[in-house]
Amino acid sequence: MQSYSFKALGTAWSISIDQAAFISDTFWQKVVDTTSLFEQRFSRFIDTSESRAFAEAKAGTYPVSAEMTRLLVAADKLRQLTKGQYDPAIGSLLEAAGYNKSYTLKPNEQYIKEWQLPNWQIDAKNLQVTIDRPLVFDFGGIGKGYWIDQLSQLLIDSDFPFHIIEGGGDMMATSKQNGQGWRVAIEYPGKPEMALGLSVLKNQGFAASDMFRRRWGSWHHFIDHQKKSSQNHILGCAVIAPNAWQADQATSILSLTDPAQATQLVNQLGVEYLVVGNDDLIRRSSHWPGQLF
Amino acid sequence: MSRNTAFLFLFTVVCAVSLAACQPATPAEPTPAPAMESTAPATSDTTESTHTLAPGEQMVSVETSYMSPGGEEQVGFTLFVDEEGVITAAETNVLGKSPTTVMRQKSFAAELPTVVTGKKLSELSDVDRVGGSSLTTGAFNKALTELKAQL
Numbered sequence: 001m002q003s004y005s006f007k008a009l010g011t012a013w014s015i016s017i018d019q020a021a022f023i024s025d026t027f028w029q030k031v032v033d034t035t036s037l038f039e040q041r042f043s044r045f046i047d048t049s050e051s052r053a054f055a056e057a058k059a060g061t062y063p064v065s066a067e068m069t070r071l072l073v074a075a076d077k078l079r080q081l082t083k084g085q086y087d088p089a090i091g092s093l094l095e096a097a098g099y100n101k102s103y104t105l106k107p108n109e110q111y112i113k114e115w116q117l118p119n120w121q122i123d124a125k126n127l128q129v130t131i132d133r134p135l136v137f138d139f140g141g142i143g144k145g146y147w148i149d150q151l152s153q154l155l156i157d158s159d160f161p162f163h164i165i166e167g168g169g170d171m172m173a174t175s176k177q178n179g180q181g182w183r184v185a186i187e188y189p190g191k192p193e194m195a196l197g198l199s200v201l202k203n204q205g206f207a208a209s210d211m212f213r214r215r216w217g218s219w220h221h222f223i224d225h226q227k228k229s230s231q232n233h234i235l236g237c238a239v240i241a242p243n244a245w246q247a248d249q250a251t252s253i254l255s256l257t258d259p260a261q262a263t264q265l266v267n268q269l270g271v272e273y274l275v276v277g278n279d280d281l282i283r284r285s286s287h288w289p290g291q292l293f
Numbered sequence: 294m295s296r297n298t299a300f301l302f303l304f305t306v307v308c309a310v311s312l313a314a315c316q317p318a319t320p321a322e323p324t325p326a327p328a329m330e331s332t333a334p335a336t337s338d339t340t341e342s343t344h345t346l347a348p349g350e351q352m353v354s355v356e357t358s359y360m361s362p363g364g365e366e367q368v369g370f371t372l373f374v375d376e377e378g379v380i381t382a383a384e385t386n387v388l389g390k391s392p393t394t395v396m397r398q399k400s401f402a403a404e405l406p407t408v409v410t411g412k413k414l415s416e417l418s419d420v421d422r423v424g425g426s427s428l429t430t431g432a433f434n435k436a437l438t439e440l441k442a443q444l
Contacts, residue, residue, distance in 0.1 A: 170424070192425070193415070
């Protein structure tokens with residue numbers, strides 16, 4: 001077993017490869033460099049990123065990269081599925097609430113009062129986005145899930161098919177060399193020393209989110225843009241899906257929409273989920289793979 | 294009838310009535326009452342479950358049928374009961390045939406809550422990773438500490 005850790009996209013990453021093969025420093029550097037490039041291109045905390053490219057732009061139609069188009073197409077589907085509860089155009093609202101690159105963590109009440117949700121459309125065929133006002137995109141967890149899967153593909157293409165990749169608690173696992181899966185303990189929301197369950201991941205992605213991290217004042221990073229405040233439907237949730245990207249998309253739905261509606265939507269996606277409600281009771285999909293404690 | 298069996302019978306009736314009530318009512322054919330022909334409980338160790346049996350805890354499973362607008366459907370339930378007869382967990386076993394029934398049974402199953410006490414991470418062995426929400430950045434926590442210091 002060979003493992004490597006690094007920091008990127010504002011969180012800790014770790015990769016384990018269950019192979020005896022020699023893994024050069026050059027390979028690990030490639031993993032770090034490509035991840036850093038992805039961050040440069042898509043993090044809203046970086047001035048020159050594509051996510052911030054329209055922060056000062058006038059209404060109009062602008063070209064976007066193929067990868068940005070891919071992210072926006074997925075975001076658009078989520079936006080439709082959640083009837084607008086998920087919308088990556090909330091970047092500037094998060095910034096005004098204080099979650100910005102300077103981490104002011106002080107809400108700008110006047111700006112928040114006047115803030116209106118920007119409208120945008122993605123034209124996947126022509127790689128263009130149309131906006132009605134300046135906007136900053138914030139993809140939330142789905143950008144991270146997307147990148148975890150990209151790294152998994154990079155490892156497979158580099159002849160390291162037996163691996164697990166974790167980025168800030170979300171992950172994609174293939175299998176171990178002996179064909180077994182990877183054992184993953186699931187953290188109890190708000191209780192970092194406790195596990196609420198244990199699952200074995202094999203060719204599956206995992207994502208979780210809770211309302212305890214990235215919290216400041218009355219805000220945390222899941223925003224109800226209609227009420228201009230943070231969501232408080234649930235304490236946390238975890239999802240197991242065919243890949244990390246789908247798992248992250250499902251956690252966004254579970255975190256942002258009304259619980260009854262959310263579980264119906266997620267059932268349609270064909271993923272398995274756990275939701276920890278405000279009452280501390282756990283609700284889970286009928287085929288959740290794993291033990292609960 | 295033992296206490297556990299009585300619990301299970303009552304629970305099954307309530308669940309089956311709820312599931313039948315979930316079906317969309319058709320004006321011509323009002324939602325029929327659930328048929329309760331096969332509620333004989335059977336202890337089972339083959340049912341897939343995410344609940345770990347605690348010492349002294351028993352698991353009982355039952356399958357029953359009810360009428361949906363699409364015809365008769367099956368559903369199963371599993372109850373976990375501790376030494377003092379307290380129900381510690383309840384699970385739905387999705388056995389429906391039609392896609393609509395499967396979807397409704399899945400939604401019903403998800404709404405059946407479970408109490409989880411958790412286990413210390415340090416008590417778990419052979420864990421490859423801990424999955425959880427995103428770790429906050431050093432910068433975020435540093436800013437929060439500084440902000441608190443200003444209050």
